[in-house]
Amino acid sequence: MSAEQQAVAPVEVVVVGAGGMGRAWIGTVLKAPEARLVGVVDVVDGAAERAVEDLVPAAERASIATGTDMVEVARCAGAEAVIDVTIPAAHHPVTADALHAGLPVLGEKPCAATLAEAVSLAGHAEATGTLFMVSQSRRNNPHLREARHLAEELGGAGIVDTQFSRAPRFGGFREEMAHPLIVDMAIHAFDAGRVLVDGSPVQVTATSYNPSWSWYEGDAAATVTITYDSGAVHTYSGSWCAPGRETSWNGEWTLSCPRGTVAWDGDTPPSARSEDGTDLSGRAPSEADRWELDASLAEFCAALRGGPVPASEVHGNVWTQAIVEAAVRSADTGRTVALAEVLDEALAQARTLDAADGRSRALEAWTSGTSGLAAG
Ligand SMILES: NC(=O)c1ccc[n+]([C@@H]2O[C@H](COP(=O)([O-])OP(=O)(O)OC[C@H]3O[C@@H](n4cnc5c(N)ncnc54)[C@H](O)[C@@H]3O)[C@@H](O)[C@H]2O)c1
Numbered sequence: 001m002s003a004e005q006q007a008v009a010p011v012e013v014v015v016v017g018a019g020g021m022g023r024a025w026i027g028t029v030l031k032a033p034e035a036r037l038v039g040v041v042d043v044v045d046g047a048a049e050r051a052v053e054d055l056v057p058a059a060e061r062a063s064i065a066t067g068t069d070m071v072e073v074a075r076c077a078g079a080e081a082v083i084d085v086t087i088p089a090a091h092h093p094v095t096a097d098a099l100h101a102g103l104p105v106l107g108e109k110p111c112a113a114t115l116a117e118a119v120s121l122a123g124h125a126e127a128t129g130t131l132f133m134v135s136q137s138r139r140n141n142p143h144l145r146e147a148r149h150l151a152e153e154l155g156g157a158g159i160v161d162t163q164f165s166r167a168p169r170f171g172g173f174r175e176e177m178a179h180p181l182i183v184d185m186a187i188h189a190f191d192a193g194r195v196l197v198d199g200s201p202v203q204v205t206a207t208s209y210n211p212s213w214s215w216y217e218g219d220a221a222a223t224v225t226i227t228y229d230s231g232a233v234h235t236y237s238g239s240w241c242a243p244g245r246e247t248s249w250n251g252e253w254t255l256s257c258p259r260g261t262v263a264w265d266g267d268t269p270p271s272a273r274s275e276d277g278t279d280l281s282g283r284a285p286s287e288a289d290r291w292e293l294d295a296s297l298a299e300f301c302a303a304l305r306g307g308p309v310p311a312s313e314v315h316g317n318v319w320t321q322a323i324v325e326a327a328v329r330s331a332d333t334g335r336t337v338a339l340a341e342v343l344d345e346a347l348a349q350a351r352t353l354d355a356a357d358g359r360s361r362a363l364e365a366w367t368s369g370t371s372g373l374a375a376g
Pocket of ligand 1: 042109
């Protein structure tokens with residue numbers, strides 16, 4: 001294949017994990033011009049085959065390899081990359097094995113089950129020189145980008161506030177977790193906050209609680225304050241058992257800037273009011289705008305064809321998981337937690353993991369937990 005053909009050829013991908021979100025990814029790949037589905041894998045016998053049967057048009061099924069072993073299916077299908085949509089506990093082994101097989105990975109959030117495993121994966125990406133991007137899909141929202149754009153016109157967001165109120169009845173693991181809101185949902189808002197403000201997050205103060213009417217075992221509500229080295233602050237207040245006046249799934253946002261305020265309801269284009277009372281409307285998305293999973297996939301494929309390193313490449317994404325880990329620790333201990341503290345501990349644990357695994361020594365070169373990460 002010539003370099004020119006390679007530059008536009010679709011990236012041939014295997015989707016690993018054929019659960020609820022894996023099925024959403026299969027649908028996304030089938031529609032995307034930049035990618036081609038060549039394989040589906042699930043550790044449960046028959047699950048990959050069922051997903052292909054349910055989602056892929058009959059005429060295309062024969063060209064899609066299936067099975068329970070990711071590396072074997074990828075080799076057999078001649079895949080170029082992997083989309084890891086397994087459960088969080090499997091993200092570390094699946095992603096590390098793919099990277100060491102020479103396969104770039106687009107992984108669902110969270111990066112890994114623990115911050116230590118996430119840092120370890122940053123090392124595996126370095127050791128193999130292979131791209132690992134985390135799909136933090138809610139940051140791929142044209143309204144969010146427009147909110148940032150309006151804030152820049154007003155001097156840049158210095159205080160960002162998110163209010164989140166929903167009342168879903170999921171059943172299952174979320175109703176048994178110690179911190180369902182912070183770990184499973186607020187991670188999206190923490191990550192979106194990083195799109196809106198400049199700098200790297202440095203410390204987190206959090207309180208979590210469970211209302212008397214809660215149907216969750218763990219804390220379904222929390223208030224979290226994230227401070228950045230630029231001086232910006234992101235305040236988040238959310239509840240997953242707030243029936244009645246529910247917000248959008250993205251939450252409701254207020255961005256305070258030196259010359260005005262930006263407001264975004266999470267669903268429609270943001271708007272702003274400047275200090276002299278002038279109202280500004282955010283641009284409505286165009287047909288060309290890419291959203292959520294589709295935008296993650298386009299960015300990942302572009303990077304594999306010589307485009308820029310994605311902002312959610314593992315070394316950039318680890319900050320978001322560090323905010324989550326610091327928020328949980330702050331809520332549990334009642335003290336403000338520095339990201340350097342959780343990242344230094346994670347680095348030590350990741351080195352232990354990597355020594356036992358034997359495939360990556362990249363973290364030996366990191367001088368601290370924050371030193372190896374991309375600027376926030
Ligand atoms: N971006 C979002 O808005 C969003 C929404 C939901 C879920 N997610 C994320 O997507 C991921 C998957 O979530 P889900 O809801 O689809 O879970 P799920 O439990 O429905 O599906 C996970 C699948 O992975 C398979 N699996 C587990 N270990 C495996 C392994 N080692 N190799 C191959 N397959 C394996 C399981 O058999 C299962 O079919 C999680 O990381 C979750 O946090 C993201």
